[in-house]
Amino acid sequence: MGNHLSDMALCFRRVHVVLVGLDCSGKTSLLYQLKLKEFVQTVQTKSFNTERVRLSVGGASSSRRVDFQLWDVGGREKLRPLWRSYTRRTDGLLFVVDASEPERMDEARVELRRITGSAHNHGVPVLVLANKQDAPAALGVAQVEKLLGVHELSAHTPRHVHGCSAVDGRGLQTGLETLHHMILKRRKMMKTKR
Template identity: 50%
Template sequence: MGNCFAGELGPALSSLSRFHRLHVAIFGLDFAGKTSLLYRLKLGENVRTLPTVGFNTERLQLQLTPSRQCVPFHFWDVGGQDKLRPLWRSYARGADALIFVVDSADPERFEEARAELLRVVRLPRAQEVPLLVFANKQDLPQSVGAVKLEKILGLSEFGTGMAWHMQAVSADTGRGLHEGLARLHEMIMKRRKGARRQRRKWFPC
């Protein structure tokens, strides 16, 4: 699993992929590993990065499971420093899904991460789109497991109206990245299917 070349998409999907690209905004505190995760997806290797000033953007074709076709994504990785967090609102607007990255080896910042995550899900229309939480740096011995971190962040308090998934990952090894994105893709498709059913209900042919 990994990146796909245009020829691997098949002629129909390849020609139309740019019109069906899924827009995903990536948020999280500074030093959580957002950019490292993005470049692990792009290059398939660990890349040392500097704190993002502004944003990074990448358009990637990813094969999430061996049996599936490639999925076209447009990722927006937004800086996590205090002064940049007000920008998250703009990048969340119009996104098909949100990703929030947490440094699972830095317990001193869990409360800060929880507070910022709550702000994200309270953004206008944010609860209408799926949320994927990456518990990053699981390769480190002091990291907190995804199940425990899920409770610390209070994900169960979001209610049934928001689709979310917690995934243990490592930007260093690539562990869990494609599995998490596969779940995110499933949630996006389920939401779209539900929206189509709702439209047919209110506007029958």
Template identity: 40%
Template sequence: MGMSFSKLFASFISKKEMRILMVGLDAAGKTTILYKLKLGEIVTTIPTIGFNVETVEYKNISFTVWDVGGQDKIRPLWRHYFQNTQGVIFVVDSNDRDRISEARDELQRMLGEEELRDAHLLVFANKQDLPNAMNAAEITDKLGLHSLRNRQWYIQSACATSGKFSISRSPLYSTFSLFGQMKQRMLTQFFVIGDGLYEGLEWLSNILKRG
């Protein structure tokens, strides 16, 4: 009985972890997305030579996100970050029609690697605020996502440079008193809505919970 209660209590408060690799062509907006998720604000970025790594907390899940540079000379280094990756975030500049086939080739090549065989794929169709941006359906077609087999994937329209703050109060976990009464501890969360980024994290968190 005591052991069962301990396991039940631990299930409410334990934090899950997920290792994420975020890649894409240069200038797709990867680093902007990373720090929008981390800080909830838009930061000035420079081209990433190497990588950035940050921990993003969302719904009792700790995402360790590795943002790796996307210049053509750096892309061969992506494979050094494949090990133990549970999810891949592939960021696409939706306005860059000239390089969408290049993005497709890099994505398909990467997903062919054995170390990423079981990794889930989230595609951010970024920069949706630009007038010539391809929508998610068009990008799905051009990346060949429907041809993927034995892989869970999801595409989310996004704009890392927009959105507004929102405040949410939700139960963080529940505790039980000696008299069997359940009390919920409330967590106040500040997050940015309207940019599509947290919708993507929601999908990843649901995948992790089901796994």
């Protein structure tokens, strides 16, 4: 019994998350900002990157360490059909958009609907990161949420839109804490259904 409880506790401290979004939205820079706590100038991802990132989540009195296994998948148009392969059995999705490129929001909207509408992603929590908030002309969170039609996603898809910056790390910690909370809530709900 003790080992089972220990395994369950570890299960709640490890999460598998996939970063998807259009090319040049900053997914890889976000990944390395989380991993190294610094901005890394990157080149366009041709396939995928993966890193384990350990973060403290929760308030000061209830803080605990969580391992995020983050998969950063290229966003070029020809790579997008592969997203489904990476999102099978994932705990959460990070959908990254470049908030300084309003002209690409329609394209991002289509891809967000496609990935969340996939049968194997039914109910998987989604954190939409409105990246590049450090850019002077970046759209605000409410604008991004509206342009992406986040409110139109399935009621079974827990979601949250959060502003961030891969350059200075602003918003990443609280965004991931929100995603972790949604993942835990879903796991507990699925456990009670068994």
